[in-house]
Amino acid sequence: MELKVAISGINAVDNPGPGIGVAKSIKEDKELNAKIIGLAYDAMEPGIYMDWIIDKAYIMPYPSGGYEAYIERLYYIKQTYGLDFVMPVLDAELPIYIKYQQELERNGIKTFLPSLEQFKLRGKDKLEEIAKNIGIDSPKSEVVSSYEELTKAIEKIGLPIMVKGAFYKAYRAYTFQEATSYFNKIVAEWGYPVIVQQVVKGEEMNVVAAGDGEGNSLGMVGIKKMWITELGKIWTGVTIKNKKMLNAAENFIKKYKWKGAFELECIVDIENDKVYLIEINPRFPAWSYFSTGVGVNIASNIIRKAFGLDIDIKDYEAGKLYVRYTDDLITDMDKFQKIIIRGEN
Amino acid sequence: MNRISQIAINDEGFLFDPLTGESFTVNQTGLEIIKGLKESKSEEEIIESLTENFEIDEETAKRDFTDFIEKLRSYKIL
Numbered sequence: 001m002e003l004k005v006a007i008s009g010i011n012a013v014d015n016p017g018p019g020i021g022v023a024k025s026i027k028e029d030k031e032l033n034a035k036i037i038g039l040a041y042d043a044m045e046p047g048i049y050m051d052w053i054i055d056k057a058y059i060m061p062y063p064s065g066g067y068e069a070y071i072e073r074l075y076y077i078k079q080t081y082g083l084d085f086v087m088p089v090l091d092a093e094l095p096i097y098i099k100y101q102q103e104l105e106r107n108g109i110k111t112f113l114p115s116l117e118q119f120k121l122r123g124k125d126k127l128e129e130i131a132k133n134i135g136i137d138s139p140k141s142e143v144v145s146s147y148e149e150l151t152k153a154i155e156k157i158g159l160p161i162m163v164k165g166a167f168y169k170a171y172r173a174y175t176f177q178e179a180t181s182y183f184n185k186i187v188a189e190w191g192y193p194v195i196v197q198q199v200v201k202g203e204e205m206n207v208v209a210a211g212d213g214e215g216n217s218l219g220m221v222g223i224k225k226m227w228i229t230e231l232g233k234i235w236t237g238v239t240i241k242n243k244k245m246l247n248a249a250e251n252f253i254k255k256y257k258w259k260g261a262f263e264l265e266c267i268v269d270i271e272n273d274k275v276y277l278i279e280i281n282p283r284f285p286a287w288s289y290f291s292t293g294v295g296v297n298i299a300s301n302i303i304r305k306a307f308g309l310d311i312d313i314k315d316y317e318a319g320k321l322y323v324r325y326t327d328d329l330i331t332d333m334d335k336f337q338k339i340i341i342r343g344e345n
Numbered sequence: 346m347n348r349i350s351q352i353a354i355n356d357e358g359f360l361f362d363p364l365t366g367e368s369f370t371v372n373q374t375g376l377e378i379i380k381g382l383k384e385s386k387s388e389e390e391i392i393e394s395l396t397e398n399f400e401i402d403e404e405t406a407k408r409d410f411t412d413f414i415e416k417l418r419s420y421k422i423l
Contacts, residue, residue, distance in 0.1 A: 106420070203366070205366070224365065226366070237366075238361075238365075238366045238368075239364065240363055240364065240366040241363045243364075268365070318353075318363030318366075
């Protein structure tokens with residue numbers, strides 16, 4: 001079989017999107033014989049030019065521009081090149097895909113995504129309830145949209161606190177002044193609301209996994225970030241086997257019948273045997289190729305499940321190292337011209 | 346929590362804890378003590394192996410053992 005799989009997030013820059021890792025994973029499953037279509041939002045996204053991974057690239061309209069233009073673009077891709085499956089990996093585009101997944105399926109484009117109800121579970125206001133239901137803890141949190149609420153939240157939780165944007169950025173504040181300054185910074189950049197969270201002791205650890213929508217896992221790997229960039233992105237990491245955290249991920253899949261990829265961000269306090277749930281991302285993280293590299297190809301299992309093929313769920317070893325690196329690519333200017341003028345390469 | 350039982354060690358003194366992802370390096374004396382602890386050897390047995398393998402007197406071995414145990418405790422490994 002030959003599958004045409006579209007993947008977004010091919011912006012392999014200093015704040016990398018998850019697309020290239022997912023594309024590499026799918027390419028590595030030779031049985032799928034997949035042609036990868038890169039969905040880009042800018043002609044400068046490096047994935048467009050990485051033709052050993054991305055076979056064909058298209059510029060997409062922004063999802064915020066409305067459903068019609070976005071979905072029409074996907075239909076255009078299907079008609080002109082062929083498109084069997086779309087794997088969206090960016091937060092901003094998930095709602096549109098989730099909302100129209102049935103319509104896409106009717107038109108011959110498969111997806112493998114959570115339902116809208118499941119998607120809402122990732123909201124920060126649900127964290128406490130989910131953590132409890134999957135057998136772990138969560139830090140005390142308050143969602144704030146004004147100075148008054150910020151003050152109240154700080155009084156309730158106590159300093160130091162984490163001041164976080166709804167989707168991006170997190171700062172640790174030791175004083176009220178610091179908290180206010182970070183609050184303003186986040187609001188200026190990302191808008192309301194802002195999340196104020198208790199600082200919990202421990203090490204940040206993460207799980208990448210996927211559920212099949214029926215309560216079964218399509219593979220999971222636990223990691224610890226050893227070295228991160230200024231933007232908080234992993235540069236070096238190591239696989240770990242923290243049972244409590246991995247059990248929580250299993251429970252999440254089982255209890256909520258989660259469909260598709262997800263990432264759990266946790267803080268693990270070994271001394272007191274506590275795992276705190278910090279965030280649920282309803283998509284692949286940018287480091288998801290780490291799991292493929294240690295033998296757990298979650299992205300290929302998702303495609304396999306979607307097309308009714310055999311699934312291979314493997315275990316992994318603790319102590320495998322992940323090292324990200326930068327690279328250079330030299331190509332012809334006409335590739336850039338084509339993508340600018342035609343919107344595809 | 347006793348993490349020592351699950352820690353992976355190699356002959357060069359590199360320790361890796363699969364639960365936390367932490368890694369440590371120890372010298373040959375530390376390695377001898379860790380190996381002893383992992384094999385559930387008693388304090389006396391470990392001290393005896395130190396005096397034999399490193400040609401030191403019992404008092405020095407005892408002191409090194411106690412120091413190292415404290416170090417492990419401070420890293421929450423013991």
